[in-house]
Every structure is written in structure tokens, then in C-alpha cells.
Amino acid sequence: AQSVTQLDSHVSVSEGTPVLLRCNYSSSYSPSLFWYVQHPNKGLQLLLKYTSAATLVKGINGFEAEFKKSETSFHLTKPSAHMSDAAEYFCVFRNFGNEKLTFGTGTRLTIIP
Amino acid sequence: DTGVSQNPRHKITKRGQNVTFRCDPISEHNRLYWYRQTLGQGPEFLTYFQNEAQLEKSRLLSDRFSAERPKGSFSTLEIQRTEQGDSAMYLCASGATGGISSYGYTFGSGTRLTVV
Numbered sequence: 001a002q003s004v005t006q007l008d009s010h011v012s013v014s015e016g017t018p019v020l021l022r023c024n025y026s027s028s029y030s031p032s033l034f035w036y037v038q039h040p041n042k043g044l045q046l047l048l049k050y051t052s053a054a055t056l057v058k059g060i061n062g063f064e065a066e067f068k069k070s071e072t073s074f075h076l077t078k079p080s081a082h083m084s085d086a087a088e089y090f091c092v093f094r095n096f097g098n099e100k101l102t103f104g105t106g107t108r109l110t111i112i113p
Numbered sequence: 114d115t116g117v118s119q120n121p122r123h124k125i126t127k128r129g130q131n132v133t134f135r136c137d138p139i140s141e142h143n144r145l146y147w148y149r150q151t152l153g154q155g156p157e158f159l160t161y162f163q164n165e166a167q168l169e170k171s172r173l174l175s176d177r178f179s180a181e182r183p184k185g186s187f188s189t190l191e192i193q194r195t196e197q198g199d200s201a202m203y204l205c206a207s208g209a210t211g212g213i214s215s216y217g218y219t220f221g222s223g224t225r226l227t228v229v
Contacts, residue, residue, distance in 0.1 A: 043204070043222040092155075099146070099168070100158045100169065100171075103156050103157070104155055106155050
């Protein structure tokens, strides 16, 4: 089945330290991949997207992700965590020619002051 | 651009009752999507429209569910004879032609349904 797997359900980091949220994908084709963030009681917000252009994708709020075909990964990183980064993060997959988004199960990011 | 608007924000209903949710997309967006998110899970695709045409439906969308977008603007999602398993957050998103590869979706804040 074509999908995404988020390897950690919960990640805690101290404020000012790097963030790494891991995502692996499974696809027979070159997929489109996205990261979305969901703050409590707010809608999903697109952080960044990969659509077969540059493999290193820069997003909003200092986040970036690298598409690694050899590792079938699309991990999300940020050099320095901020308290406002605390939220649920979803890795999302879309197959070529398909409008449907397939979401991972989410990673809850907690920032320790 | 006021974003994607969903109403109501919360709905509590008794099992067996019918409920209807509304989604107002961003005005220039011709594509509209419905997703369902249960507690602790990522959103799951239900259906999508291009203008007024419903182009894809998930097998999750049982016969008790119906979605419409009569004039290609707002959309409604109706659940008939609600069951406790229907309790979830129902999310609407909109996008422009060119799809999500070009523009990404814009999601609304959702309608949280509780069936008691």
C-alpha cells in the first residue's frame, strides 16, 4: 500500500535545540509529500511541500525537509525550537494524478522551556 | 480572503438524528474537499468536488453520508441516522485548479461532532 509512516508519536525537545520529526513513505511512483501542522483548536496549516523539484524544501517558520529517495524518507527539521512550535505535525502523501491526501498518524511536538 | 469557514464549530446530537455541516471555501477556489479526523489519528479523505461535480468518494462515505456543492460555492455534508462511531472532527479544505501540487490546500478549523 502506498502511504506514509511517522516514526514517533511524541517528540520532546528543549527550547532552542534542534527539532527532527521523522517520516518514511511507501510508493511505487514519485510522490508528492507535505508536512502540515495543527495547533489546538485551529485548522491544518501547510508547512512545506515536495513535488519532485528540489529535494531540500524550505517551509515557513524556519522548517525544512529533505526528500531522500534512497531512504524513502522525508524528515522535518528545524535548527532551533521555539515555544510556539508546540503542536501536532502530520506527514502527508499524495500519489501522482490523485487529489486525495493520505495523512500519517501524527507526531506531537512538545517544547520544554 | 477570509479563509475556509466551517459551521457549526461544534455539534452534539443524539444517536439516530440527522446532522448537516456547512463549508464555505475561499471564493476563488474551485476544488473542495472533506476529511474526517478521529481522536489521535490523522485526517482521512472522504470526498472532493471540482466546481459542483463530486469527482471522488471514499469507501468511508457510507450510504448515510451525502455531500453536495450545488452551485460550486459552499458545500454541505449530511449524516443521516448518526451513530456513535460518527463522532469526529469533520474538516473541509479548498484549493484552486492546478491542485495541491501548485497551491496546497487551505483547511478550515473543522466541525467537531459528538454523538451521544
